[in-house]
Amino acid sequence: MPWLILNHRKVSYPLSEEQVKDMLKKYDKNKDGKLSKHELILAFKEMGLHFCRWKAGKTLSLADNNCDGYINEDEMSEFVHYASRWGFKIS
Ligand SMILES: [Ca+2]
Numbered sequence: 037m038p039w040l041i042l043n044h045r046k047v048s049y050p051l052s053e054e055q056v057k058d059m060l061k062k063y064d065k066n067k068d069g070k071l072s073k074h075e076l077i078l079a080f081k082e083m084g085l086h087f088c089r090w091k092a093g094k095t096l097s098l099a100d101n102n103c104d105g106y107i108n109e110d111e112m113s114e115f116v117h118y119a120s121r122w123g124f125k126i127s
C-alpha cells in the first residue's frame with residue numbers, strides 16, 4: 037500500500053490510500069458515490085492545491101476509466117497513484 041504525505045498548511049502527515057479515499061468521499065456532496073468535476077474542485081481547494089480547475093479536469097481525463105464524467109471509488113485508486121505529482125508525497 038502506498039503511503040502519502042499531504043502538505044497542507046505546512047503540516048505534513050502520512051496518508052494511506054484508504055485515508056485519501058475517505059478524504060475524497062467527504063466531498064461527495066450529493067452522496068451518489070462518485071465525484072463530479074465540481075466536487076473534485078472543492079476537494080482540491082480544501083486540500084490547499086493550486087490550479088484546482090485544471091487538476092479536476094486532469095483527474096477526470098486520467099482516472100475516469102469508464103468515461104462517465106465522474107470518479108467512482110475504483111477510479112479514486114487511480115488518482116492516488118499519480119497524486120504524488122500534485123503536492124502529495126509518497127514516502
Ligand atoms: Ca457526487
Ligand SMILES: [Ca+2]
Pocket residue numbers: 099100101102103104105106107108111
Ligand atoms: Ca468514471
